[in-house]
Amino acid sequence: MRKILLLTVCCALVCSLSGCIVFRRGSSNEYRSDEELADEMIENIIDCAEKEDAKALTELFSQYAEDSTLNLAEQAEEFIEFFQGQCKSWKGNASSHEKSEYGKTIWRELRGQYSVITDEAQYKIAYIYIPFHREEPDKAGLTAIEITTEETFNKDWFLWSLDQKPGIYVTEDKEERFSEQRLITPEELIRAAGLTKEQYRGADLEQFIEDFAITEEDVDALNIPLLLEEYEPDRKDGLIDVSYLIEDDIEKRTSDFTENVYAIAFMENKNTSTECVYYDLxxxxxxxxxxxxxxDDLYQTEPEYYADGQQMVEALDKYGVFSWESGTDEEEITDPQYMVLAVEYEDGTVFRVKASGLLSQVLPDEYDEVREMLLSGEHSGS
Structure with missing residues (x-):
């Protein structure tokens, strides 16, 4: 018993001397309060800075952030060097938002902003932190940290950088340099990052560059191929906008209609009622x-689990849908009818058929069966 007690005391002493950081991530954080999680994180960040422990600082980051930031260790060293003195006090808070499905939280994100006063300076520290993520556990942990002085923070030109990309950012009072930063062009990005066509196929590189505020300097710091792989512009601001399938110009699919399907979208407006369904394969x-x-926003409704997406595609093929052509019925009717069916593929191409007027006159006889199949989710063979 004495040996166990002695061992416990020794472990506690070692931790107190070495500054062990207690950092939990994953599902154990689900039931902890935002305030508890946020305060624990800022305390860990300050502790790393005070002890000049760059390695411990990087260990607070998620695996995704580490993989996305090629020079995270160097950034941590810069953060440690910028932070001077021992903390006398800190105050601040964090905003929180999350995604839930069927009453269960899928992920939670905290965005903290704190004033930190040391015996040598006054700082502002902000961070983005995902305490847990059920679907992508490699994203649990810090995504980004930024530090600046209180004086710089109060400048009119100051904007946080961490909203754009993962990593550690030290913003000094360099207004001229800040204002002169130029975003890289798509052509420059492709060349500098050595991207292949397959890596950026289907991506809007201009929007990607704007969303991450990528400059020429960032190419050496960020894992551009990984960021592109994870890039989901339709989910920006909590929305999933797929209206381009229905409304925008498309690159038409001309063959292999049942292979590499990404999504199916169907809408019918008939007798003043509208039916919409979207399959995310x-x-x-x-x-x-x-x-x-x-x-415009798939988050308007809770999705249901659906594993028969490919079977639905094959059923569409069985009905000859991929040979249908768009058309318009010139006959005037009291209640105009309209439908659109779009199938999107992994390479960004789309098969789409539209019809307006009296649908029974414009579309093949199989339309009613196809409509019922899409709206019910029950295909032949279900």
Whole structure:
């Protein structure tokens, strides 16, 4: 018993001397309060800075952030060098938002902003922190940290950098340099990052560069191929906008209609009522609404699990849908009818058929069966 007690005391003493950081990530954080998680994180960040422990600082980051930031260790050293003195006090808070499905939280994100006063300076520290992520556990941990002085923070030109990209940012009072930063062009990005066509196929590189505020200097710091792989512009600001499938110009699919399908979207407006359904094949989800336009934001409705996406594609092929052509019925009717069916592929191409007027006159006889199949989710062979 004495040996156990002695061992416990020794462990406690070692931790107190070495500054052990207690950092939990993953599902154990789900039931902890935002305040507890946020305060624990700023205390860990300050502790790393005071002890000049760059390695411990990088260990607070998620695996995704580490993989996305090629020079995270160097950035941590710069952070440690910038932070001077011992902390006398800190205050601040964090905002929180999360994604839930069927009453269960999928992930939570905290955005903290704190004033930190040391015996040598006054700082502002901000961070983005995901305490847990059920679907992508490699994203649990810090995503980004930024530090600046209180004086710089109060400048009119100051904007936080960490909103754009993962990593550690030290912003000094260099207004001229800040204002002169130029975003890289798509052509420069492709060349500098050595991107292949396959890596950026289907991506809007201009939007990608703008969303991450990528400059020429960032190319050496960021894992551009990984960021592109994870890039989901449609999820920006909490939205999933797929209206381009229905409304925008498309690159037409001309062959192999049942291979590498990414999504199916169907809408029908008939007799003043609207039916919409969207099948997300990679995520195995099915979104559906009635009397509402779904495609501007799929988050309008809770998705249901749906694993038969490929079977649905093959059923469409069985009905000859991929040979259908768009058309318009010139006959005037009291209640105009309209439908659009779009199938999107992994390479960004789209098969789409539109019809307006009296649909029974414009579309093949199989339309009613196809419509019922898409809206019910029950295909032949279900």
């Amino acid at each position: 990679p995520d195995r989800k099915r979104y559906q609404t009635s009397n509402a336009y779904l495609f």
